[in-house]
Amino acid sequence: MARAAVRGRLSWTLGDVVELIDETPWVRTIALDVPEWAGHRAGQHVDVRLTAEDGYQAQRSYSIASAPEDDRLAITVEALPDGEVSSYLVGELRVGDKLELRGPIGGYFVWEADRTEPLLLVAGGSGMVPLMSMIRHRHAAGATVPAKLLFSSRAWEDVIYRDELERLASAGDGFAAIHTLTRMQPEGWTGYTRRVDAAMLSDVGWSASAMPASFVCGPTPFVEAVANALLLLGHAAPTIKTERFGPTGG
Amino acid sequence: MSGYVSRGFHGKREAERENARVPPGQYIVRDFPVLSAGPTPHTPTAEWTFAVVGGAPQPTTWTWEQFRALPSEEIRADIHCVTKWTKLDTNWQGVSVDTLLDGIDHDATHVLAFSDGDYTTNLPLEDVSDGKAWIAFNYDGEPLAPEHGGPARLLVPHLYFWKSAKWVRGLQLMDHDEAGFWESYGYHIYGDPWREQRYAGD
Numbered sequence: 001m002a003r004a005a006v007r008g009r010l011s012w013t014l015g016d017v018v019e020l021i022d023e024t025p026w027v028r029t030i031a032l033d034v035p036e037w038a039g040h041r042a043g044q045h046v047d048v049r050l051t052a053e054d055g056y057q058a059q060r061s062y063s064i065a066s067a068p069e070d071d072r073l074a075i076t077v078e079a080l081p082d083g084e085v086s087s088y089l090v091g092e093l094r095v096g097d098k099l100e101l102r103g104p105i106g107g108y109f110v111w112e113a114d115r116t117e118p119l120l121l122v123a124g125g126s127g128m129v130p131l132m133s134m135i136r137h138r139h140a141a142g143a144t145v146p147a148k149l150l151f152s153s154r155a156w157e158d159v160i161y162r163d164e165l166e167r168l169a170s171a172g173d174g175f176a177a178i179h180t181l182t183r184m185q186p187e188g189w190t191g192y193t194r195r196v197d198a199a200m201l202s203d204v205g206w207s208a209s210a211m212p213a214s215f216v217c218g219p220t221p222f223v224e225a226v227a228n229a230l231l232l233l234g235h236a237a238p239t240i241k242t243e244r245f246g247p248t249g250g
Numbered sequence: 251m252s253g254y255v256s257r258g259f260h261g262k263r264e265a266e267r268e269n270a271r272v273p274p275g276q277y278i279v280r281d282f283p284v285l286s287a288g289p290t291p292h293t294p295t296a297e298w299t300f301a302v303v304g305g306a307p308q309p310t311t312w313t314w315e316q317f318r319a320l321p322s323e324e325i326r327a328d329i330h331c332v333t334k335w336t337k338l339d340t341n342w343q344g345v346s347v348d349t350l351l352d353g354i355d356h357d358a359t360h361v362l363a364f365s366d367g368d369y370t371t372n373l374p375l376e377d378v379s380d381g382k383a384w385i386a387f388n389y390d391g392e393p394l395a396p397e398h399g400g401p402a403r404l405l406v407p408h409l410y411f412w413k414s415a416k417w418v419r420g421l422q423l424m425d426h427d428e429a430g431f432w433e434s435y436g437y438h439i440y441g442d443p444w445r446e447q448r449y450a451g452d
Contacts, residue, residue: 084261238288244284
């Protein structure tokens with residue numbers, strides 16, 4: 001088992017909100033300038049803390065969307081129904097505000113561009129966020145290790161980062177993005193329309209004999225189904241790393 | 251706790267109303283979120299054993315049938331995940347760790363719980379002694395589902411829930427403390443939610 005270096009205490013720090021990008025009507029990217037940011041690895045997350053005027057506080061964790069190479073730290077947040085923190089971040093936060101955060105956190109669900117195994121990324125909805133950090137990192141680092149993304153969304157309008165993904169997939173450096181749209185498809189759609197299953201993973205993924213590194217992120221039933229399907233296809237459990245975005249998360 | 255005041259943030263304050271039961275930085279959930287680092291193991295109970303390693307006799311093991319024949323208790327507890335959710339009034343059935351350690355000769359100060367999927371977590375012996383920890387096999391009156399750690403998981407509700415190792419298969423008795431899986435990735439070595447010991451150095 002890999003052991004991470006022991007770090008000092010993770011202190012709360014302030015970031016300046018420099019840009020807000022509406023990825024979909026419910027999903028927003030918050031780009032921050034964080035003067036004291038010590039850097040991160042692709043796949044890690046941060047804790048965000050909100051404080052009301054009377055001192056009441058709420059915290060949540062959000063995956064980092066930006067590459068370690070990027071100048072700005074970006075998180076992408078999905079507004080959850082009745083979400084205490086997410087609804088503020090998606091609906092209320094403005095450019096020029098500050099946001100309190102600490103991190104980076106997590107050292108297991110990470111990928112670094114010097115890895116040599118073929119890369120399989122399987123995302124469900126906003127589970128795409130930490131995988132996007134890996135894709136951006138791969139591109140920024142000039143890595144050519146072959147990488148495939150299988151991304152399950154409800155409809156084309158719900159596909160976060162879709163323009164950037166199209167751009168990166170046409171860069172010719174060995175990255176391919178395959179979508180499945182499970183609820184609604186645009187006219188003329190010829191891609192997948194069902195939930196990710198073993199047959200789909202067998203069609204678009206790497207064979208187990210290629211010893212790929214697989215990262216799966218999404219809601220719990222999605223992650224369970226994908227991880228079980230990969231095991232069924234012969235992938236070794238330690239090569240499959242999972243992270244779950246529950247409907248909870250505030 | 252101080253903090254930067256976020257313009258326009260008021261909060262839902264559900265946790266505040268249950269303040270005495272919700273540790274700092276936590277919020278209340280109704281469902282039961284799932285977190286794990288890899289695929290869910292599905293060990294059949296026919297192949298399942300539980301072992302206490304590092305004492306005498308060495309090791310002491312139970313098959314599933316032997317384990318289920320041990321006296322068990324019903325436990326109602328609030329659980330607190332380091333990812334910020336708290337779930338109140340969860341109902342479990344399990345075998346007290348006291349029962350498992352009874353009759354084993356050792357001079358341990360800590361235990362390292364080990365699980366299917368190579369997961370480990372470390373705890374001081376006193377935190378799994380005297381009615382503070384169980385090997386739980388039922389949740390809400392039903393066999394514990396695999397994604398929640400079934401067939402059996404460690405239950406140590408007074409610490410952050412990553413200490414309640416899913417798919418637990420045994421306890422290694424230790425004469426020193428040694429970081430487990432998440433503890434070696436920057437999470438706190440002890441993990442007391444009431445002192446908000448989420449990460450190393452907290």
